[in-house]
Amino acid sequence: MDGKNNQPCQIYAADIDSIKEAQVRIAPFIHRTPVLSSSTLDSLAGKQLFFKCECFQKGGAFKIRGASNAIFSLDDLEASKGVVTHSSGNHAAAVSLAAKLRKIPAYIVIPENAPKCKVENVKRYGGQVIWSEVTMQSREAVAKKVLEDTGAVLIHPFNDGRIISGQGTISLELLEQVPGIGAIIVPISGGGLISGISLAAKAINPSIRIIGAEPKGADDASQSKVAGRIVTLPETNTIADGLHYLCIGAISLAFKKSFLGFLRPVVRDLVDDIITVSDEEIIKAMRMCYEILKVVVEPSGAIGLAAVLSDQFKQTTAWQESNKVAIIVSGGNVDLAALWDSLGR
């Protein structure tokens, strides 16, 4: 793509063209996930809600979209040595699955405190588990060594245009499935999901509002948005701690990284508001997902509903302007025992 008006050739790490290319590339490997609705939840929210259920995606989360786009974007020579990532979450399983589909090795660096079931997911999809210590330094050092030893390619969970393009395919599907969407509520993860969704949705219809949803106990994205600079929290405190391996803590920490480098502008420029919700609101929303929507979600999958039901949402332009509100249900990988503990609180 050529630049114009002296702007750089590509303002963001991805654009509507790269997202449409991703849609074609990954179509054979992913599910076109359904959109669910509930008149009971509509009544509670005062809006028509549309739940884009990525919990039904392959691997139980949206991550396969970005991972398969990145891995099938590699040329044969690049791909031949395999791929590496370090993650204890849904990205690890997605990279393993996409590499299996491409028939190349996947080396997954996993911290030694990772929950067993996530490790099992990686193994089930054929990923080669390489243990590291718990610290980010150790994870990165081990990943670097694996890269050197194997000649494999690093697949970053979000700081990568191919990943963002893959996640952006959610918007293409959603806006086809439900015409007239006025706002999309997106859990703030590493920033890749909300970046891809924003870029695609606003290219199709610039008036669509994008709202990030973040836990109050780890609201660095919200604070950063208000301050106009990166705010680093001394610590985080959210349901993710209580639920062991669930993603909200990791999501909030990792988000800071999306303020670095080329990803920063997407969240800064295209995300209209960030709503923060308490753990109690997340748990209440999870229970509604189970009891009313009949969908198994992890806490980060329910946070969008929690945001829509919050008073904060009623202060946004999105609330004033939109009748049809989409909620991205990002994933459903949850340990039932941990879930029950959290619902019983």
Place this chain on the structure above:
Amino acid sequence: MDGKNNQPCQIYAADIDSIKEAQVRIAPFIHRTPVLSSSTLDSLAGKQLFFKCECFQKGGAFKIRGASNAIFSLDDLEASKGVVTHSSGNHAAAVSLAAKLRKIPAYIVIPENAPKCKVENVKRYGGQVIWSEVTMQSREAVAKKVLEDTGAVLIHPFNDGRIISGQGTISLELLEQVPGIGAIIVPISGGGLISGISLAAKAINPSIRIIGAEPKGADDASQSKVAGRIVTLPETNTIADGLHYLCIGAISLAFKKSFLGFLRPVVRDLVDDIITVSDEEIIKAMRMCYEILKVVVEPSGAIGLAAVLSDQFKQTTAWQESNKVAIIVSGGNVDLAALWDSLGR
């Protein structure tokens, strides 16, 4: 429809025409439910599985299809006095909801031991709760009195061609959504669901196999099919007892009624096999629905998967002939506390 060959005008209580009419009639009031799939479950089953998720239906179960077809089939005079049913299950809520949509009263006779949450469902949809004693005699007597007092119309949960036609719309959707289905696995409820599904599916493609799924502890349908006559069990023993208000016990008991009168031939003639599964198999299948499919199901919603994973299924013609197997996930109305108890067993 005119008879031919001296057969009665209508062999069964419903046919493909009445089912297609139902589809048009109920379209404004129901969800077109999605079909989910999972390569992990495909590997376990050795078949391509397609889950028709009626747990996402309005009211959390397929019952609204039949209830709305029956209630919107009434002429204005018939409808004006309202409708009556006796049920403590999903049919009660469905009749309440359909009556609310038609803007007529719904009188729901509920036994005094009915679980609170089911009663709440009825009330939430505006049904008028009328208590009876627990016995079927009392339920029927109270319903009869309500009929006399109000002049309302009885909406039977399954022994009614309009109900069967409504439930049959599932097949029309399913066979549009997934071409090439070779077999459909259906929980044996009162007989209305499997009758409607069989009539529609075999009218479209007579080679489609229909398999009923029934709990071992209440296998009167299976025994009756083998014996060629109605077998009445002295007692039933299934997960329904442990899970309080869940439907399997009621389903199995009620099935006997479908052997009476005009419904008998559908199950006798069009259901190819009935597979019985243990409570342990049902619980295992429920867990898979939660952990792999990410769908909240009640025991009767998971029984189809349990049947497909059973050794018995491998003995059927359906197994030999079919690559694509559909499973009807009939409902997702489950109390989370009771669920957790059963999964923890």
